[in-house]
Amino acid sequence: MQLVGYEPSGRGSALLVSNGGSIERRVIEPGDRLTYALGSRRCAGVIDDGTHLACERSAAPYCDFHTSTWVCARCTGTCLKDEMDCYEEHAVYLAAFAPETFKVGVTRRRRLETRLREQGADRAAHVHTVSNGRIARQIEAEIARRLVDRVRTDAKVASLASRVDEDAWLDVLTSFDVIDRFDLEYGFDVETRPVRETIATGIVVGLKGRLLVLENGGTTYAVDMRDLVGYELETGETDRNLQSSLGSFG
Incomplete structure (x- = not known):
């Protein structure tokens, strides 16, 4: 087994x-x-x-x-596939992991909250909605110059017994026009x-x-x-x- x-x-x-x-x-x-x-x-x-x-x-x-390597995870707006196929509305989001790790990410708009929970985010903000994945990845690459786009497992373990630094989180959000916010609980x-x-x-x-x-x-x-x-x-x-x-x- x-x-x-x-x-x-x-x-x-x-x-x-x-x-x-x-x-x-x-x-x-x-x-x-x-x-x-x-x-x-x-x-x-x-x-x-x-x-x-x-x-x-x-x-x-x-x-x-x-x-297997999901090529979309490495995309920065220049499609790595033979033919671009992400013609669907995408969301660019910011995710907070306690106490003060903040990352940028991209997902299909319809999967936004699911994706946040898959990653174990504590807080999140939806900051852009675009028509396809290529545009979303271009925006993500730009934001990733300031924020991380990966969070290591050890940092996620540390977040289990921490609380998000709300002042630091709000400071990050001041640079964006926030569409929606998420306060995620895991029970x-x-x-x-x-x-x-x-x-x-x-x-x-x-x-x-x-x-x-x-x-x-x-x-x-x-x-x-x-x-x-x-x-x-x-x-x-x-x-x-x-x-x-x-x-x-x-």
Whole structure:
């Protein structure tokens, strides 16, 4: 039984598990207990029309044959495809990650809030609506001279126990004509920064973007679900020695 994918918050919050080629979608909800130990890890293969095609290569989460790059993510307004196909209304947005990481991004207008939740943003502002992706990427590239267009996982883990610096956020927004604002909630709070780990054992505290937050032995852990992809899941709790937070000894 191999974990071959995941759905972040905004898309349902689930683990995708393959067993003999069929895909099972295991929904993750607060209060659930996960009792999986992580076995060997290899390439997660590919999911094609609901069927998993396995790969035995050792590279993880994907080998060179199954690594795909979404060219639109690297586009700056000069199309990298043979023919431009993003003729749909796009939104340019700013996203805030506590306490004061601010990024610019682009998505199809109809997916705006979903995209924000997939990333785990705390606040956001819709600042431009344009007719296609090329124009949106050009605007994004210009704004990216001042703001980041990528947020690392460690920064997102740090945001779990922080609050957005509202003054800094409002200062960023003064340079834009804001169309709409988003104050995003994920249904849980943690008092201290979780320990970053790669485990699938514990009580589900919540999910924020692709960060799965688990409580195990008095410590709260943040698991990047991408780091789980490719592992064989074995029934039974992990027997690894895990790093504990100082609060677990109180």
